[in-house]
Amino acid sequence: MTSPTIDGTAETANVLRMRGVSKTFGAVAALKNVDLDVNRGEVLALVGDNGAGKSTLIKILSGVFPSDSGTIYIDGKERAITSPADARSAGIATVYQDLALCDNLTVVNNLFLGQEISPANLDETAMEVKSWELLKQLSAKIPSVQVAIASLSGGQRQTVAIARSLLGEPSLILLDEPTAALGVAQTAEVLNLIERLRDNGLAVIMITHNMVDVRAVSDRIAVLRLGQNHGFFLTKDVSNSDLVASITGATDNEVTRRESRVHQDQEG
């Protein structure tokens, strides 16, 4: 395997390659000429401040709305993604921040929603067996797959959402703030899960505001700022202050100012 490059372009096995993707909402350019590459078996952390365009990028990839311009290559082939169904057939699975689960349906029903086995006379046994296989594969702890989602904890729901994204055997998984609503132990569980996805050879894009999570599981970091690319980093090489500088767009920023102030307070 070739050693990873910072922007990922030298890799032959690009699962996703985006070139010059732009999206405008009215007068606001949410994304301007964004490039992004992700490789097999790699976790890419997509970071940036509020309004940097992370969610817009994820929504374009998952088919919520189309981009205005630019091209998206999946496994080297150009794909037009205009609907969630397009995204799914291109091998892109998305785990939304709000998880998009139906509280009134059971775990099995949620896992197979929209892709049931034998639609005219549901094969519930096969779906239940497959659900257990999937959850075992993720070493997930769900007490029963026949309970309604409403009775599960936040981490368990996140697990179900991730398990569902794996059903279509995708090559790329998009995770939108997977740990935002979780406690310490549940966060660790989900991070383990993400590592398992990577070890299974999937490409993962993770949006997060949490620098600890970025350090914990990502291989590379792509920074967006005001809708544009603002740097790529290898996680093992970049310091926190460089990363924050890139996200905020200045070496003199709120974070450094606060740090120096706290420093002075301690000295004084």
Add this chain to the structure above:
Amino acid sequence: MSNDALHLESSNLDRQDERLDSRSGINGMIAGGIKSVKDGELGVLPVIVGLIIIAVIFQSLNSVFLSPANISNLLMQSSAVGVIALGIVCVLLVGEIDLSVGSVSGLSAAIFAVFLVNLGMPTILGIVAAIAAGAIIGLIYSFIYNRFGVPSFVITLAGLLVIFGLQILVLKPAGTINIPFESPLVQFGQLLFVPQLVSYLICAALAGGYFVSRFMRSQKRKKNNLSHRSLKSIALSAILIFILIAGITAYVNQGRGIGWMFVTFLGLVLIVNHLLMRTSWGRSVYAVGGNEEAARRTGINVKRVYLSVFVACSTLAAIGGLFAAGRLASAAQSSGAADTNLTAIAAAVIGGTSLFGGRGSAFSALLGVIVITAISNGLILLNLESDVRYMVTGAVLLIAVTLDAVSRRARTAHGRA
């Protein structure tokens, strides 16, 4: 100790987590049932309690109420509104409503009568035209709903007036068209009763069908190392079901027996139940009712789901209108008017379908309509006319909806959806 029992049983793939409540057997079923009710999972309990209260009150006031002849009559009476309520269940499941089902049923009866009597067309053509009219109305509703996003209660409230106007127009100039007694639809609505032998065969087929489907599912689950019901418990359930329905049938057979119209209604309930519970269409209906956005993101064509339920609802309303026309042997301007809308909606809600979407079943139409019809039948037997009937039906509807809202709150508090 119960812990040992738990480990003995825990070889099944789906029973390995120690947090699982591992009650089993008949005692376990009863204990689990009590807990469900406390958690706001009322199921059919309100209906059964309601039916017992109704039976006790009306029987003590008028001994005709529980007579075989009256029960037979009651079942026939309930069929038309029951079919309409079945359609209401479908729209309620996606969290929408159709307030015009009464008018649709009236228009359907009017179209049939005009085709048959005024135009001299064959019965089958009249039936097809009436049902097609229902389907087209559903198409129009779903088009307006999907295209413009107008709330369904407004669309169907407007539809109620438009369709009622159409009904009056179709019935001009007479205002009432009598359907000849020889018409197959009238025979179906008034005279066709299931022969005794056949009625027991139907009961046996229902219980047998239940047994076979459950047993096959249990075998399949066993083969896949999932927890499954024992042969004994399935057989016991099937026998209880047979005793219950064959007992009712035997009782009713002492009167005029069970009408084919009611059997047809029952058949429709079973078909809709299969569609809702065992097809991916049914799953998408529940999903849209539970979380529309989530359903859309899983790739379900949400607009098509709305289209299908609106069409199903007004089509079933049209079929219900034909049932009513057959029973009354006429189509009038008053057909499907007044309380038909609210009776059908009340039936669905009383039977346990939530007004908030995502919860309910086809059987709620059956159970609910029997409760509602029993009440109005009992009041008629007491010579109480429509004034009291309206007030009682209104009160019962309000109680059912309140129960729905309260149990929904309890479910949220206990982590059930």
